[in-house]
Amino acid sequence: MENHLKYYREKAGWSQGELARRLGVSRQTINAVETDKYDPSLPLALRMAKLFACQVQEIFIDHWEAEGN
């Protein structure tokens, strides 16, 4: 899933290691999310949004459209 995690992380001035430490995950996980290789769980996505004081959908972009819309 496309995401703007790197943008928010760099805007906050944090390294991948710093963000990983704040979220309680490994740096590999942050790297995998930023490179679209891993979609985080809902709790982790919510924690990311809380950390950057924004909505989940501002970090993660889902291009799916409901049928008929």
Added chain:
Amino acid sequence: MTIIASATKTPKMRKLIIQLAFGGLIGGLAGYFGLGVLDDGAMAADQVIVSGIGLVYLLMGLIVGVGLIAPKLGSNILNVEDADEIRDQRRILTGSAICMVALGAALMALPLSGPDSAISPLSAFGGLLAALVILTVISIRDWKYYDEMMLQLSRDAGNIAFCGIGGTLLVWASAASLGLIAAPTPLALVAIISGGFLLAIFIASGRRGLLMPR
């Protein structure tokens, strides 16, 4: 933009070259001397394959071990960003290194054992059981330190291994039961299972981008 891209690409490229050179050198030397010593022409194909798989596990464990002892050197040979990442992951990496060395050594001992060998069949079997106990205990102990992606990676690798190993054995055993090919030897089964897990871990890691140079 181009300058920044080149500046970030150069250390990555340098690191990739070091990793490839180091891996190639260690693998080449180990393959040449290790398998050369093991295979003096008296070993069957399945014995050589199990020894080779054991050697890969052993070398991976030793390389991770070197990285843990010397994190600065380790950051150049392991796929991590810097030495601190190795320190952060010390507990999990230590467990992995111990498991891989134990399993690798046990696998290498299997084809070398025999009634007239320095390694008795009972010792080789005991070594394998000990390695499996170590692997189980460390896996259970370290499970709580895995984050969600590492847990997902373990599940992915387990699924890939189950399908790959199961599928291979199903086809081989079916064909053998019909007399089309020879039935797998016990060591061939060991090779399929141990090699299958190794391959599954690489596939699962590759799918999550963990094999990409960082």
